[in-house]
Amino acid sequence: MAKASAGDTNPGIRIVVAGDRGTGKSSLIGTALGKSFPTNVRKVLPPTKLHEAFFPYSVPMTIIDTSSRVADGCNVAEELKRADVVVLTYACDEPATLHRLSTFWLPKLSKLENMPHIVGVFQPHVVFWVELGLDKLKLGLSGSAQLLLTWNWLLCSGSGWAFGWLGVKVPVIVVGCKLDLRDENQKVSLEQNLEVFYYAQIAVLYPRGPLLDCKTQALKPRCVRALKRIFILCDRDRDGALSDAELSDLQVKCYNTPLQPSEIFVIKSIVAKQMPEGLDDCGLTFMGFLFLHAQFINRGHPEAMWTVLKKFGYNDDIKLAEDLIPTSFKRAPDQNLVLPFFLVMANGWPGFSWGWASNHSMMHAISLTLHLDRKKQQTDRNVFQCFVFGPTKAGKSALLNSFIGRSFSDKYTSTGVEDHYAVNIVNEPRGTKKTLVLREIPEEGVSKLLLDKESLAACDVAVFVHDSSNAFSWEIATELLEEVASHGKDTGFDVPCLIVAAKDDLVSFPMAAQNYIRVGRLMSIKAPICISTKLGHLNNVFRRIVSAAVHPHLSIPLLQARPTPLQKRSRLALN
Structure with a gap:
C-alpha cells in the first residue's frame, strides 16, 4: 500500500x-x-x-x-x-x-x-x-x-x-x-x-513521529536542522532574528496571506510569556522560532509545521528534495572536489552563523593544485576561495559581514580561534557570475594553519586586512603577508595576495602612504585597497579579489633573498 x-x-x-x-x-x-x-x-x-x-x-x-x-x-x-x-x-x-x-x-x-x-x-x-x-x-x-x-x-x-x-x-x-x-x-x-x-x-x-520525540517531547534533531535552515533563509537582514516583516513574508510563502499586526502581537506575547529568550530587540530569535513550531505540534496541529517544511523543499523524511541539491559539477583536470564548507556547517556555528543560506550557497570549496592555472595565467573556474588574514580588531569580520549584507556594528565580538565563512555571488563587469567563499583565519590560527604543507592548496587568493589608523596593525599584517607568501613558495602553492586597508573613515597612521608604496615595490604587489565597512565604501574589493583569482600571476608577491628584509624596513620606517 x-x-x-x-x-x-x-x-x-x-x-x-x-x-x-x-x-x-x-x-x-x-x-x-x-x-x-x-x-x-x-x-x-x-x-x-x-x-x-x-x-x-x-x-x-x-x-x-x-x-x-x-x-x-x-x-x-x-x-x-x-x-x-x-x-x-x-x-x-x-x-x-x-x-x-x-x-x-x-x-x-x-x-x-x-x-x-x-x-x-x-x-x-x-x-x-x-x-x-x-x-x-x-x-x-x-x-x-x-x-x-x-x-x-x-x-x-x-x-x-x-x-x-x-x-x-x-x-x-x-x-x-x-x-x-x-x-x-x-x-x-x-x-x-x-x-x-x-x-x-x-x-x-x-x-508527528518525524517531528517530535514522544518520550522527551522535544523536536527531533533533523527537524531542528531543517528549521535552522528555514530561519536563516527568512532572516534576510542577517541580524539573527525575524522581524515583523520577515514573519509576515514567511506566512505569505506558506499560506499565501500576510500576518496582521494583531496576530504578530499575539505571537510575540505568547513567546514573551513562556520563553523570554525567544525575543530580542530585532524580533523573534531562533529559540522562539523553535518554540512556536513545538507549540503547533503540542496543540494538535502538526500540519502547520509540515506545511512550512514542504514549502522549503523538504520531503516526508525531512530531507531536502534531490532537485535542490546539485549532484554534478564542472571541474578542471587537476581539481579534486571536497566539501570543507559544508563540513563546517554540519558542525554548527560557535558564534554568528556567517554564510548565505540559499540556493546560491549550495556551492563548493574546491581543493586545488594550481599548476595548470599558473601556466595559463588565468582560470575558467567559477568558484573561488579566499583566505582572509589579519591581526585582531583589524576588520576581518566586518569584511565578511559586508559581503553577505549584514549591517555594520560598532560592537566588537571576538570570533575566537575557529575559522568562519561567508559565501556570495560576485557579478563581474561582463555579466558573468563567480561564487566567492571568504574564509576568515584568526590571528591565533595562522601558525597552526601553516603547519600543514598543503594548507594553501585550497586557497585561490590571500587577503591581508589591517586597521589603517593603527601602525601596529599594519606591522602585524605585513608580517603575516611575508609568512604566508614564504610558506606558499616553499610548498609550491604560491597564491596571489592583496592588502586591504580597513577603517578608511578614520585618520591613517603616520607614514602610511610611504609604507604602502615601499611594500608594493619590495613585493611587487598592488597598493592596499582602502575600504570603510562602516560607511559602506567597499571600493569594489570583492571584484578585485575575484580578478586576482582569475589572473593569479599578476598578484603573486616576490620575496627578497634575505630572511626578513620587509620586517626590518617596515619597523625602521615606523620608528
Missing part, C-alpha cells in the same frame, strides 16, 4: 477499525456515512469508501471494519498489517474493553511483522475512539477512565491508566468528543463521528 502524503497523487488512505465486541466499530463507520444513528447494524460492514470531498485534503479513504470473532483473528491481523492508520474502539460502560487496549490491542500491534510505515519510516498511528452514547455519558465519566472531553490530541488518564507510548513502538493519539445530554446535540455528535476519520487522516498525512 502506497502511503499517502498531502498534495501527492496516491491511491488513498486505508483505515482499519478494530476493537472488542460491542464497542461500536460498525456503528462508528455507519454513522460517519449516514445522517442518523443506525438502529440495525451488520456485524461486519464491507469495505467502505469515503469520497475525497469529505475532507479538505482531497485524499480518498477506505475504511475497513473488522470482526471480533476469535476465528477471524488471522484476517484481522492481515488487515492491521495493510493499514495506514488504525482506529481502536472501546465502550466506557465496559471498563474491561478499556483495559484490553493496553493488555491486548497495543501489544498485538507492536508485535506484528512488517508493520506498515507512515510516511516512509514511522509506525502506524493509533486513534482511540471513545463510544459515548447519550445514555452512557454519566457511566463513562464515573467509571475507571476519566476522559478529557474536548476535540484535540488528548491523553486518556484515570486510576492507574496513562496512555502514551506504553513501551511499544506505536505512537498513541486519543480523540475524545464533547457531548451533552440534550437531544438537539445529536447532529453535533454525528459530525464528530465523521471527525474521527478526519483525525485519522491527519495522523497519516501529517505524522
